Amino acid sequence: MKSQITILGGGSWGTALAKLLSENGNDVTVWLRDENQCRELSETRINKKYLPEVKIPQDIVFVSDINKAVENSQILLIVTPTQIVRGVLKQIKEEYKTNKIIVNASKGIEVGTLNRVSEIVAQETKNCTYAVISGPSHAEEVGINMPTAVTVASSDREVAEMLQDIFMSSYFRVYTNDDVIGVELGGALKNIIALGAGISDGVGYGDNAKAALMNRGIVEITRLGIALGADIHTFSGLSGIGDLIVTCTSLHSRNRNAGYLIGQGYSKEEAVKKVGMVVEGISTTYAAYELARKMNIDMPIVDAMYDVLENNADVKETVNKLMLRDKKEEKL
Amino acid sequence: MKSQITILGGGSWGTALAKLLSENGNDVTVWLRDENQCRELSETRINKKYLPEVKIPQDIVFVSDINKAVENSQILLIVTPTQIVRGVLKQIKEEYKTNKIIVNASKGIEVGTLNRVSEIVAQETKNCTYAVISGPSHAEEVGINMPTAVTVASSDREVAEMLQDIFMSSYFRVYTNDDVIGVELGGALKNIIALGAGISDGVGYGDNAKAALMNRGIVEITRLGIALGADIHTFSGLSGIGDLIVTCTSLHSRNRNAGYLIGQGYSKEEAVKKVGMVVEGISTTYAAYELARKMNIDMPIVDAMYDVLENNADVKETVNKLMLRDKKEEKL
Numbered sequence: 225m226k227s228q229i230t231i232l233g234g235g236s237w238g239t240a241l242a243k244l245l246s247e248n249g250n251d252v253t254v255w256l257r258d259e260n261q262c263r264e265l266s267e268t269r270i271n272k273k274y275l276p277e278v279k280i281p282q283d284i285v286f287v288s289d290i291n292k293a294v295e296n297s298q299i300l301l302i303v304t305p306t307q308i309v310r311g312v313l314k315q316i317k318e319e320y321k322t323n324k325i326i327v328n329a330s331k332g333i334e335v336g337t338l339n340r341v342s343e344i345v346a347q348e349t350k351n352c353t354y355a356v357i358s359g360p361s362h363a364e365e366v367g368i369n370m371p372t373a374v375t376v377a378s379s380d381r382e383v384a385e386m387l388q389d390i391f392m393s394s395y396f397r398v399y400t401n402d403d404v405i406g407v408e409l410g411g412a413l414k415n416i417i418a419l420g421a422g423i424s425d426g427v428g429y430g431d432n433a434k435a436a437l438m439n440r441g442i443v444e445i446t447r448l449g450i451a452l453g454a455d456i457h458t459f460s461g462l463s464g465i466g467d468l469i470v471t472c473t474s475l476h477s478r479n480r481n482a483g484y485l486i487g488q489g490y491s492k493e494e495a496v497k498k499v500g501m502v503v504e505g506i507s508t509t510y511a512a513y514e515l516a517r518k519m520n521i522d523m524p525i526v527d528a529m530y531d532v533l534e535n536n537a538d539v540k541e542t543v544n545k546l547m548l549r550d551k552k553e554e555k556l
Numbered sequence: 557m558k559s560q561i562t563i564l565g566g567g568s569w570g571t572a573l574a575k576l577l578s579e580n581g582n583d584v585t586v587w588l589r590d591e592n593q594c595r596e597l598s599e600t601r602i603n604k605k606y607l608p609e610v611k612i613p614q615d616i617v618f619v620s621d622i623n624k625a626v627e628n629s630q631i632l633l634i635v636t637p638t639q640i641v642r643g644v645l646k647q648i649k650e651e652y653k654t655n656k657i658i659v660n661a662s663k664g665i666e667v668g669t670l671n672r673v674s675e676i677v678a679q680e681t682k683n684c685t686y687a688v689i690s691g692p693s694h695a696e697e698v699g700i701n702m703p704t705a706v707t708v709a710s711s712d713r714e715v716a717e718m719l720q721d722i723f724m725s726s727y728f729r730v731y732t733n734d735d736v737i738g739v740e741l742g743g744a745l746k747n748i749i750a751l752g753a754g755i756s757d758g759v760g761y762g763d764n765a766k767a768a769l770m771n772r773g774i775v776e777i778t779r780l781g782i783a784l785g786a787d788i789h790t791f792s793g794l795s796g797i798g799d800l801i802v803t804c805t806s807l808h809s810r811n812r813n814a815g816y817l818i819g820q821g822y823s824k825e826e827a828v829k830k831v832g833m834v835v836e837g838i839s840t841t842y843a844a845y846e847l848a849r850k851m852n853i854d855m856p857i858v859d860a861m862y863d864v865l866e867n868n869a870d871v872k873e874t875v876n877k878l879m880l881r882d883k884k885e886e887k888l
Contacts, residue, residue, distance in 0.1 A: 360764050360768060360771070362762065362764055365765075370765060371761055371765040372764035373768035373879075375886050388883055394876060394880055396879075397879045397880075399884055399886035400883075429702055429703055430694065430697040430702045431694055431802050432702060432704035435692035435798050435799070436705035436794065439705075439798035439801070442792070443792075443793075446792075459792075460771075460774070460791075460792045460797070462767075462886065465792070466767050466771035469767045469805075470763050544726060547703055547705075547728075548726055551720055552731055552732075554732065554790075
């Protein structure tokens with residue numbers, strides 16, 4: 225089965241997925257805003273900036289005109305940063321974003337609206353079927369065929385199974401799921417905990433503290449997720465704790481690294497500057513703090529993170545308060 | 557509230573817990589089989605072999621006569637290896653193992669009987685109330701007051717809450733739980749996945765593979781646990797995925813390290829010899845393989861591990877088979 229797939233965005237993850245989907249026998253077009261970059265990738269078959277170790281298959285087409293890129297495709301795969309998804313979709317003509325399958329691989333919550341990507345897509349396209357792909361998947365490893373397992377979620381079971389067939393390969397195992405909200409929230413909210421794990425490392429705490437933070441962190445995320453309509457079990461899955469594990473323990477995670485600098489005493493502005501890229505965990509902490517209040521959910525770790533980020537609270541004192549608060553049962 | 561507590565076993569975890577409980581104001585006696593070691597610890601206040609960086613409080617008493625050690629205590633804390641728990645309890649006079657609280661901190665399943673420690677205790681003592689303490693807790697970190705969070709489970713809620721009061725401190729946060737079976741199984745079965753994580757690292761796979769293994773591993777453990785009477789949510793807790801995270805990612809875990817050597821091509825016998833200590837994950841893999849068959853539970857990762865350990869199956873081929881087996885929903 226050969227599908228016409230257009231990938232919106234050519235960062236590391238977009239490039240790794242383009243290679244995978246092309247190897248699996250699909251017609252793959254990658255849209256990149258920048259014409260020079262399109263030409264360079266097309267000629268060199270190397271994404272020097274984002275995924276230099278991967279040879280890009282010859283038959284992948286790079287296009288900088290977004291309407292040309294998407295006009296004939298059945299499937300649009302979104303791999304841009306979350307904050308620009310709406311703007312990118314707005315550039316596509318109505319007729320080219322109707323009756324398609326839209327798969328989102330971007331993890332975040334839109335600042336201001338607090339929308340998930342599924343909500344943005346619902347607002348900006350017409351009669352499209354939405355799916356989200358997520359899980360512990362460094363592009364650098366997928367790009368060199370290292371074993372990886374992910375989740376594809378859609379409320380349309382047939383579409384989820386079709387996408388499972390399209391993505392699955394000997395090194396890329398795909399599970400289906402019907403909980404779109406849970407998969408989207410897990411992917412976005414994990415960055416808060418990764419930032420916190422970095423702070424814990426930066427201040428000099430050990431593996432016990434980090435494991436407790438990850439574990440109690442996913443409990444809080446689950447609590448908020450359930451209130452927002454997600455299934456409790458999704459957060460124990462690949463897109464929940466699975467992705468959280470990779471993000472909190474990897475030295476490549478910019479959220480963890482920004483946290484590390486904050487733990488070492490840098491301000492959040494200095495930390496972001498030093499990391500040199502968007503640190504989603506910071507804006508997501510503010511979003512979760514707001515959502516927790518709105519939904520009346522107890523999120524002590526998010527509150528503590530907010531206190532550190534917004535009020536420059538002392539990290540060790542904040543941890544002390546967390547450790548000594550009311551004695552609890554181990555429950556949601 | 558001051559309790560009379562006897563700790564059976566003076567390895568690293570026994571020593572760290574002795575210090576914690578003494579600091580919390582309890583009368584603590586530690587039983588060690590070896591008289592010379594008792595004298596040495598008593599005089600030097602350093603456990604040179606197992607926890608050299610920790611100063612042992614002056615008022616902890618070391619005793620080598622087990623009946624003297626336990627006669628006046630209200631609480632017995634078991635911190636010996638699982639395989640010798642039964643033998644140790646058999647040495648205690650009936651009258652000294654009646655009507656006490658027994659807290660188990662040992663993680664494993666008895667070879668041969670497939671008993672959990674709660675079952676051993678029920679068989680070898682009389683009218684005792686049982687609790688188990690577990691979670692991500694390297695002794696080396698607890699010993700130097702690094703933040704740590706654990707679970708205490710008992711079917712007797714009042715006892716669980718009393719133990720929460722006794723153990724909790726500014727660096728040691730304790731949650732209560734009523735699922736003894738789940739907490740015991742999580743602690744024991746995680747060693748299988750730690751062994752597998754080591755194999756994955758040893759053979760050269762990356763973070764994605766390890767996160768997938770940990771995540772799908774806990775799914776299998778949960779499946780088996782439910783069949784054996786545990787609560788599904790316990791495996792998402794500190795004693796489940798929390799402990800699994802620490803064990804799979806720490807370079808100090810001997811299960812992970814033995815797996816690493818197997819992944820590098822050593823036989824399991826050579827790996828155990830090189831690690832120089834008991835590698836519980838190997839016997840636990842065999843126990844889980846047996847239990848999965850007995851309870852008719854699908855455990856593909858345990859089967860694969862068994863195949864590698866028992867039949868010297870090639871690791872890469874085994875992973876390939878795991879990746880390409882039937883397409884699945886992400887469900888229990």
